[in-house]
Every structure is written in C-alpha cells, then in structure tokens.
Amino acid sequence: MSSEPAPPGFELPLRLLLAFRTIIDELHERIAREGHPDLRPMHGFVFQAIGPHGTTAVELGRRLGVSKQAAGKTVENLEQLGYVERGSDPADARRKVIRLTDRGVDCLARSARIFDELRAEWSATLGEEELRRLEDGLRRLAPGDPFRLDTPRWFGSP
Amino acid sequence: MSSEPAPPGFELPLRLLLAFRTIIDELHERIAREGHPDLRPMHGFVFQAIGPHGTTAVELGRRLGVSKQAAGKTVENLEQLGYVERGSDPADARRKVIRLTDRGVDCLARSARIFDELRAEWSATLGEEELRRLEDGLRRLAPGDPFRLDTPRWFGSP
DNA sequence: TAATATGGACAACGAAGTTGTCTATATGGT
DNA sequence: ACCATATAGACAACTTCGTTGTCCATATTA
Numbered sequence A, B: 001m002s003s004e005p006a007p008p009g010f011e012l013p014l015r016l017l018l019a020f021r022t023i024i025d026e027l028h029e030r031i032a033r034e035g036h037p038d039l040r041p042m043h044g045f046v047f048q049a050i051g052p053h054g055t056t057a058v059e060l061g062r063r064l065g066v067s068k069q070a071a072g073k074t075v076e077n078l079e080q081l082g083y084v085e086r087g088s089d090p091a092d093a094r095r096k097v098i099r100l101t102d103r104g105v106d107c108l109a110r111s112a113r114i115f116d117e118l119r120a121e122w123s124a125t126l127g128e129e130e131l132r133r134l135e136d137g138l139r140r141l142a143p144g145d146p147f148r149l150d151t152p153r154w155f156g157s158p
Numbered sequence C: 001t002a003a004t005a006t007g008g009a010c011a012a013c014g015a016a017g018t019t020g021t022c023t024a025t026a027t028g029g030t
Numbered sequence D: 001a002c003c004a005t006a007t008a009g010a011c012a013a014c015t016t017c018g019t020t021g022t023c024c025a026t027a028t029t030a
Helices: A011-033 A041-050 A057-064 A068-080 A102-126 A128-141 B011-033 B041-050 B057-064 B068-080 B102-126 B128-141
Strands: A084-089 A092-100 B084-089 B092-100
Touching: A011 A041, A011 A102, A011 B011, A011 B102, A011 B128, A041 A057, A041 A068, A041 A092, A041 A102, A057 A068, A057 A092, A068 A084, A092 A102, A102 A128, A102 B011, A102 B128, A128 B011, A128 B102, A128 B128, B011 B041, B011 B102, B041 B057, B041 B068, B041 B092, B041 B102, B057 B068, B057 B092, B068 B084, B092 B102, B102 B128
Parallel strands: none
Antiparallel strands: A084 A092, B084 B092
16 A cells, blocks of 8 residues: 555556657667668667568568558668668569668667667666566566557657 | 576567557547547547647647647547537637537546556556556656657557 | 469558648737 | 737648558469
C-alpha cells in the first residue's frame, strides 16, 4: 500500500511515448552526425529487420507488420539512398532478395552501437539495476515480439 | 554490477513502443465497446488536450506539437463526429473556441476512467510498488511535459 | 498437368501531416 | 487616432506513407 495517490492513468502511456521518442530522436541526431543524415529514425529498425542475411519485401512486411507494398516502398527508398540492394534468388525466381549494401551495414552497425550507448547513458542515469528492473517490467507488461513497427508514421520526420 | 549481459540497446525503445501501443490499443478497443467506435486512439489525448474549458485550434496545435492547420483538421473531424463544437469568443472575434460536446465530455470521462483501469490492471500484474518505480524511472529518463503528440500518425488505425 | 498459392509490380486511393497564401481582427508605437 | 505588425482562422496544393485491388510470373501440390 502506497500512501501517495496514484498518478492519472494517462500519464504512463504518454511517458512511454515520450521516452521512446527521446531515444529515437537521439539516435537520429547522432547517426545523422556520423554521416547518415538522410536516414529516417525508423530505418534503424528496418535495418535490424532486414538483418545481415537479407530478406524479401513480403517477409519484411510481415516482420514489420505492414503490407508488402508498404515494405516495398520503404525498400525502394532505401535503395535510392544506397542502403540496400535487390538481387535475385537463384532458388526461386519470384523472390527478390533485399540485402544491405556496405553503407547499409555500416549504418546498421552504427545504429546498434548508438543504441547501446544510449542504453549505457540511461544506465548511468538510473543505475543498471534500476534500468533492468524497468526493462523487466516492460517485458512483463508488453510481452511478445517487440519488432512490430505497424505504427504508421510513428517516426515521421518532417 | 550485474553478471547477466545487458540486453541489446535497441530492445528498450521497442519495448517502450510496444507497451505504449498495448495500452492505446486496449483503450481503443474498450472505448469502442462503450459506444464510441468511431474514435481514433489519438482522440482520447486530444480530448485531454482540449480540456473542459475549451481551447482554440492554434493553442491546440501548440499543445500537441503540430501545425494549427493539422489541429484544425482534427477538430473538423471531431466536429463531424459530434465530439466537439466551435463557438465564438465574445472578447476576441478572431478566436473560435473549441469545446467538447456532451458526447465529447462523456468520452473524455470514459477515456480517463479506462486509462485508470488499465493502470490498475498493470498495477495488479506488476505490483503497485514496481509500477511506481517504473513510472519514476520514466519520469527521470524522459522528463518534461509528456503532452506532446507531435508524432504524426502514431495512432493510425487502418 | 491443372489448380492453387505466393512474390512482386503497378495503380488508385486515403489519412494526416506540411507549407504557403489570404482575410479579418487585435494590439501597440508614434 | 492611425498605421504597422502580429495573430486566428480558412483554403488550397503538395508530400508522405500507408491501404486495397488487380495483374503477371513462378512454385507447389493434388
């Protein structure tokens, strides 16, 4: 039993959102400074979703929770920006395999590193113990694959 | 010092996002069942932002972190749905004051109640103590006014 | 081999932002 | 009191990024 009154219920989701945005905006800013200014914040996750082995538009859409067409458009963008390339699959002539280019790999590595750095900073602010508690709490409250980005334009940069 | 390895840095933001969406989707579902099926999840926050005293499009846009035009369009939608109405300000003929209708007030009350219920459920899952820790942690990590919804389409329902 | 399923491309559309411009009204300095 | 500037709102054109629907090529299976 706590004697303090509980905060209003709508604060928690707003904080979750704010915290998320804080991380993403930071990532975006840093990765822009490291030579990838064209990247939308979302793309860091897309790279993670493509992974080092490549994937297809359909599979990517499934992973991200959007239609294959939407995934295809994202890929088209990333292709124009030089982050991914499309090859063909010798084992299945229908499939066009999407792979990260060197630039894409570089970006993936940087985004992973920056994410880790940001986590380290949060760990310094909060204490590693407390941060893990927080992560554990979130895992219990929102279990499951966190990798669904089916949140149209949650990242929209102007 | 923890002996377990830290999770990859990108997990935390994804969990934050997932947790946020979980709450919002639940709210959306419940409020639809209570007679407001046309509402987009975002609207609960918009009602909160309008508040009981009403506001204007410009002020609303400022609060939500979007352009006044965008806020105006949202208001137009909500007006068509019967949740808000626009009146004039006798003290300033330029201003059109946006106020919640009875239906809007009903919805605001319900969304506040449901948010509280959801928080109570999380409190039951996690323990009130732990939930407060989590909220405190988030406040420290992402301080400031959480009321900025300047995240275009973060709520987009299909 | 024929029927079905799947991957990808293209087009039309919609939702929800943006900027730019215009008008009406307030407000403040001279 | 008057003109310059700032602000509120409306309207239009555009962008972004999603959706659905359709179509074709290729695999898979009965």
